[in-house]
Amino acid sequence: MNFRSQTLLQALEHLSAAYPNQPLNVIEVGCMFKEDEGLSTYYIADFLATRGKGDRFISIEYDQGHIEASQAIIAKRKASLSQQIDYRHGHSLEVLPGALTQVGQVHLVCLDGGAHPEVCLAEFEQAASHLAPNGIVLVDDAQTLAPSAAYQPPRPFGKATLILPMLVLLNYLKHRAEFREANTSPADQTGIPDSDLIRQCETVRFAAIDADHFAVIGDRHKILVYGDPAFIIQAAQISVGSKLVQKLTQNSVSLQSTSKNLNASASNSSPLTSLTQRLAALLRGQ
Numbered sequence: 001m002n003f004r005s006q007t008l009l010q011a012l013e014h015l016s017a018a019y020p021n022q023p024l025n026v027i028e029v030g031c032m033f034k035e036d037e038g039l040s041t042y043y044i045a046d047f048l049a050t051r052g053k054g055d056r057f058i059s060i061e062y063d064q065g066h067i068e069a070s071q072a073i074i075a076k077r078k079a080s081l082s083q084q085i086d087y088r089h090g091h092s093l094e095v096l097p098g099a100l101t102q103v104g105q106v107h108l109v110c111l112d113g114g115a116h117p118e119v120c121l122a123e124f125e126q127a128a129s130h131l132a133p134n135g136i137v138l139v140d141d142a143q144t145l146a147p148s149a150a151y152q153p154p155r156p157f158g159k160a161t162l163i164l165p166m167l168v169l170l171n172y173l174k175h176r177a178e179f180r181e182a183n184t185s186p187a188d189q190t191g192i193p194d195s196d197l198i199r200q201c202e203t204v205r206f207a208a209i210d211a212d213h214f215a216v217i218g219d220r221h222k223i224l225v226y227g228d229p230a231f232i233i234q235a236a237q238i239s240v241g242s243k244l245v246q247k248l249t250q251n252s253v254s255l256q257s258t259s260k261n262l263n264a265s266a267s268n269s270s271p272l273t274s275l276t277q278r279l280a281a282l283l284r285g286q
């Protein structure tokens with residue numbers, strides 16, 4: 001299971017605990033269509049079917065061939081899940097507003113469609129406007145994306161290239177007054193920032209977005225997480241934890257070779273023999 005699917009399942013578990021007896025509404029943009037990709041559609045459907053609380057799952061996809069490929073994967077893996085998935089064929093900008101209005105409040109939105117930054121931002125704004133209390137929005141592929149034939153300008157935050165700066169800006173505007181003097185040297189009033197751009201942005205407000213709660217998690221593959229602050233903390237910890245496990249696994253390979261070297265030197269009858277033997281045993285975890 002890859003990082004995207006792990007994060008999706010953690011989000012579903014978190015929401016399931018927050019709403020133990022109520023149905024969840026889940027929407028994804030961009031269905032799975034390859035066995036060796038994320039399998040998001042399968043994992044979400046499987047989780048909700050197992051949960052069995054009458055949850056709703058809408059998967060929006062503009063490529064009919066991908067919907068069929070997704071249905072074939074479901075048929076092969078667990079045919080009964082097909083009843084759990086409400087595929088909607090069409091462009092997210094056309095289909096998402098109607099789907100959100102239909103469900104009223106959405107608990108989890110997974111944005112994993114195209115990578116045009118403004119399309120992603122529009123999807124995000126719509127999702128945030130319908131988010132249930134404790135709800136979560138995941139924006140997949142928030143790592144740098146290379147220019148494509150359809151879009152050549154830089155995308156340093158991938159699908160979150162406009163979402164992340166917007167969240168940072170909204171957050172900054174919200175807290176600007178508290179920190180304006182943060183960089184002023186003692187007895188010097190000229191350190192108060194007064195950027196032209198920020199002054200012009202000061203009127204920008206987007207009531208539906210709570211810009212206090214978001215984070216980018218992951219290493220090479222990154223995901224922007226927005227919504228429930230408790231989940232954001234948990235997701236960030238798990239992401240740091242999995243990096244740590246990777247590091248420890250790499251380190252344990254070098255510890256094992258250090259342990260072998262120490263064993264070899266311990267077998268020479270040097271004055272350090274017992275110390276190196278004990279150290280080698282410790283490194284082997286004995």
Ligand SMILES: C[S@@+](CC[C@H](N)C(=O)[O-])C[C@H]1O[C@@H](n2cnc3c(N)ncnc32)[C@H](O)[C@@H]1O
Binds near residue numbers: 037090091
């Ligand atoms: C990265 S793939 C999705 C991968 C999938 N979530 C998984 O876990 O395997 C992106 C999908 O989004 C679809 N897509 C791209 N832009 C879209 C849009 N604006 N509206 C609907 N679907 C879109 C593509 O056709 C493609 O099937």
